[in-house]
Amino acid sequence: ANxxxxxxxxxxxxxxxxxxxxxxxxxxxxxGTCLRKNGNPVTGNVQLEFVExxxxxxxxxxxxxxxxxxxxxxxxxxxxxxxxNIKVMQDGVALTTTCNYTIDVPTSLTGGTKPDMLPFNGTVxxxxxxxxxxxxxxxxxxKTNPDxxxxxxxxxxxxxxxxxxxxxxxxxxxxxxxxxxxxxASTTFLSTNARPNSLGGIGGKYPIxxxxxxxxxxxxxxxxxxxxxxxxxVNNQQVSFSISETTLATAAQFKAALDALP
Numbered sequence: 001a002n003x004x005x006x007x008x009x010x011x012x013x014x015x016x017x018x019x020x021x022x023x024x025x026x027x028x029x030x031x032g033t034c035l036r037k038n039g040n041p042v043t044g045n046v047q048l049e050f051v052e053x054x055x056x057x058x059x060x061x062x063x064x065x066x067x068x069x070x071x072x073x074x075x076x077x078x079x080x081x082x083x084x085n086i087k088v089m090q091d092g093v094a095l096t097t098t099c100n101y102t103i104d105v106p107t108s109l110t111g112g113t114k115p116d117m118l119p120f121n122g123t124v125x126x127x128x129x130x131x132x133x134x135x136x137x138x139x140x141x142x143k144t145n146p147d148x149x150x151x152x153x154x155x156x157x158x159x160x161x162x163x164x165x166x167x168x169x170x171x172x173x174x175x176x177x178x179x180x181x182x183x184x185a186s187t188t189f190l191s192t193n194a195r196p197n198s199l200g201g202i203g204g205k206y207p208i209x210x211x212x213x214x215x216x217x218x219x220x221x222x223x224x225x226x227x228x229x230x231x232x233x234v235n236n237q238q239v240s241f242s243i244s245e246t247t248l249a250t251a252a253q254f255k256a257a258l259d260a261l262p
Contacts (some may be wrong), residue, residue: 002251003062009111014042014090022052028086029106034099037090046095051085054109056191057258058198059083060215061224061251065189065199068120068132068164075204077190078132080197081110081117081149081161088156100152105161107147110197114163117142119151122158129201132160165192171205172233177240178216186218193262208233213261216241217254224254228261 012018012052014032021027028050035042055061059066059080062216082105088095107113119138124130139152140161149161176188193211207213210233217226227245229238249257 003051003064003247006051006053006058006062010019010048010050011045012048014044015047018048020048020103022050023053024052024109026052026082026084026107026109027104028101030088030097030101031099034097034101035088035095036098037093037095039096042090042095044090046088046090049085049089053083054080055196055259056189056261057255059199060189060217060258061185061255063128064122064130065201066132066160066162066197067201067204068131068162069136075131075201076164077192077198077200077204077206078120078160078164079114079195081105081107081114081163083122083158083160085122085158086153086156094156097154097156100154103151103153103159104143105149105151106262107142107149108185111149113149115144115159116163117149118163119153120160120162121155122160124158130141130158132158132162135159138225165207167207167210169207170234170235172208172237173205174202174214174233175236175238176202176214176216177238179241179243182218186216189215189217191215191258191261195201196261206233206237208235211262214239215258216246218246220248222252224249224251226254226257228257 068078119135119140120132121135
């Protein structure tokens with residue numbers, strides 16, 4: 001529901017090249033003549049659906065963290081220059097494209113230009129978990145004046161401008177004990193201090209000494225129920241949560257609590 005609440009839409013003629021500018025200033029350019037519906041050229045109007053996420057609070061309320069799969073096949077936290085879901089539809093049918101399209105993202109939305117940003121594709125599994133992997137068929141570079149991350153993409157789906165933390169410190173796993181009965185009805189995030197455009201999970205390994213917050217969250221009659229614990233990670237870090245420690249909140253209240261983290 002929170003993801004649908006931030007979805008932006010636009011209608012354009014498939015015979016044209018369409019430029020869409022989002023509410024945050026991100027620009028998407030699509031050549032409509034390349035669109036295909038079940039493999040056939042498209043005629044008439046089509047609908048663009050666009051989602052943009054730049055901060056950990058919005059990532060949390062939509063369950064879209066920045067969890068990347070590194071070259072070793074391990075989960076590693078990413079620092080994002082923007083997460084995006086781009087779809088083009090006609091009569092409820094998702095369209096494909098036979099040529100590239102572009103997306104230009106102002107770097108000011110995520111604290112300025114970061115070196116070593118890469119293009120990532122996102123995949124959502126059957127349990128709704130989103131993970132990111134470096135996109136082999138995409139390009140990402142920096143435009144200047146003003147600075148933008150400029151991506152050239154070939155597929156409509158989840159896309160992210162990202163970089164791995166690449167922290168040289170020794171790593172540790174994190175064990176989280178959650179309240180009984182919530183194993184399949186909750187999730188746990190990790191936010192790192194001073195990086196508001198990043199939101200990790202618990203499945204990977206993190207640098208020992210990392211200053212962070214562990215966030216437990218579940219649903220309670222259409223609201224969020226959550227708890228946040230600040231930590232400086234130690235080797236074999238363990239943390240536990242009880243329901244008595246949680247706070248009931250609306251989406252806006254939960255988002256505000258995450259926005260207030262360091």
